Structures are given as structure tokens and as C-alpha cells.
Amino acid sequence: MLATKVVMEQGVHVEGINFFTGFCVEGHTHAIRQKDKAKPKRNNSLWVAEQLGIKLHIIDVIEEYKDVLINPKHGYGANMNPCLDCKIFMVNKAKQWIEQNDFDFIITGEVIGQRPMSQRKETMPVVARESGADERLLRPLCAKNLPATLPEREGWINRNNLYDFSGRSRKPQMALAEKYGFVDYAQPAGGCCFLTDESYSKKLVDLWQTRGNKEYTLDDVMLLKVGRHIRPKTNFKMVVAREEGESRFLQGYKKEFISMNCSSHSGPLVLLDGTLSDNDLYLAGQITARYGQGRDAKQVDINIREKNGTEQILQVKPLAADEIPQDWFV
């Protein structure tokens, strides 16, 4: 938002690009969880574009992004976040876009030293070089700490009116935001990608390990964002809705997974991923019962629904809390 405003102040026409990888935090979780419905929901990129008065192009890169995540040349960050490869990929996509749409250069809001992996002084040139954007990549907020780029040398942009921010502090950015009259802006310290989340990353690794390969679909990555994930045995995993909104969302997957819910008491919808024996189904029923209102009953009815819609009732004794080992939770 700030980088765009700095360049717009110099009379340059700017349009925004937002890439959707499937791992973006905003939107999905708000749409799913009941408790989040009270929060005002907005797509931050659309909101920022509207505040700035610029067009925004949202680009679906779900398929192409798989290679970035599965084979990151520069490795992962603290979790499954391939931040440097991700940045290179996105700047490369932006470069392709400007070539196709007759734009002259790319701007990003990067600041040297702001992030530990993709925004270090050593990695800034790597992003420019490996993306192919080279001298057409301008970082207005820290440009004075970097060699002059093509837009600066050609006089399209006045370097004197760019900035020299560096380091992890956001104070200079906040001061600039105040100067521009921005009182509301997106969360300043990242947190916009599920791959930086430890819990989500563990679920993704579990998915890959049990499948024996790193392939995934959009539905896979969506389901990792929802519910408790419990793996009682290596051959199956349960996705247990935590509240009504998640149960509703999981309803949409009843044709892709065997599902179960407690029919004698209220309780969550549960999806079963894997191949289950009769004993496994009984165990899954006991765990499902644990998360319903019948958790203290001697016996509850569990409705099991096959993918083709056929149903059967299984009577189970709910597991006690201490009968579910902690290491079953993914």
C-alpha cells in the first residue's frame, strides 16, 4: 500500500496484482468458521486497491505454485514456507504480466531486513535476478539502500523521493502511513500465508508422508485449514469439525469421503480419509462420540455415510479424553 502510494505520488499509473496460491489466510477461514462471522470480512488486496483508487488483478496460480512448494530451490523457512522461491515466482509472474500488458516496471513493498528469509540484503538481488525482472524491479521503500534501477536511471521515477527503510521495525512505515492519512491497514507483520503456520505445516507434512508423495489438490489444502485432524492409525485420518460453521463446510465433501456423525446426540460432522477396517470404523465412531454431547453416555449411535450415500448405524462407547493419546493429533 505504501510502496504503491509512493510511486503514485510521482504521477505514475499503477495497477495491482494479487496472486492466489491456495494458502492465503484471509477469506477462507473467515468464510468457514462461525465465530469469525462476527468480524468484518474483507479481502485486503481489494480493500487496499479501493483505498488507493487503482485496478487490481487477482491471479489464480494454484497449479503453478505446486512446483514452488514441492521443490523450493532455496529451501523452506521455519515451517513449510518457501518464502524466497515464492517471492521469485511471484515477481516472475508479475514480469510476465507487465510484458503482456504494456507496463514498464514492477514495484514491491519489500524492505531490507524486514523478513528473515526473502527480504535480506543478500536475497534482494537474488529475487531480481532469478525472477528475470532484474532492473525493472523497484522497491520504493528501501530503494536508496540499493543500486539505482532502470525506472530511476531513466527518470521515470525520482530516486530522491524514494526511501531508505531497513530492519524489522515498522515505525518508519507507520510514520509514512500517518503522513498519507492511512489509519487502517493490513496486519503489518506477515501472517497472510498458512505455510508460515507451524500447525498447518505439520498437517501438510503428515498428508505428504502418508500418501508417499507431495502431490496435493486445492481441496487437500482447504481441508487442512478446517477442523481437528486426528490420525489414530497410519491408514486413516479423521477431520473433526470444531463448530457449526466447519460442519457445514465439511458437508460439501460427503461425496468424496466416508463421513460420520452422532445421531443419538448432537455432535460434529467427521470426514474419514483413508481405508478403514470394521475395527477402524468402530474406533473412529468412539472418537467422533467423544466430541459430541453424548461423550458421557454409556453408548451412542453413530451414523456412517458412505460416499455413495448409503448409511448404517453403529453403536459405540465414547472414548474418554485420556483415551485419545496426544500424538494422534496432527
Added chain:
Amino acid sequence: MKRQVLDARRLLCPLPVIRTQDKVKQLLVGEQLEVICTDPGVMQDIPAWCRINGHQVLETTTNDDSEYIIILQVGE
């Protein structure tokens, strides 16, 4: 005027916006598009996308199946 229909049900934002954006690129100025969605977030996101890209939202409704329907007209 012929109105095109886009089925964006079961998609969560921003995918309905992306599908709308891609469909609008195929339409002419003045043509109308009806987008049917199940993610309530579209009621904010698609009008916001229309405002910043110069299209006009003609109508937003919710039906008995909890579907959200947005009718827009393609701008310049």
C-alpha cells in the same frame, strides 16, 4: 439483453472473484453477468472488485438455498 450465468458455488473467496474477473474479460461493455455463489464473502468482495474495475453491480440477492446472487454489468 442476454445475460450470462457463472456458477461459483462451493468456491471460497477469492476464487469467485477470480472466476468473475476471468468471465468478464470475455464479455463486451454493457453485457450482464449473473454470478451464483455460496460463500457469503462475495457480497463484499465482488462489489468491491466491480467498483475498482469500473463495472456496475445491478442487484444482489440471497435465495432460499443460501445462495448469493450478484448481477453485474460490464463497464469500460
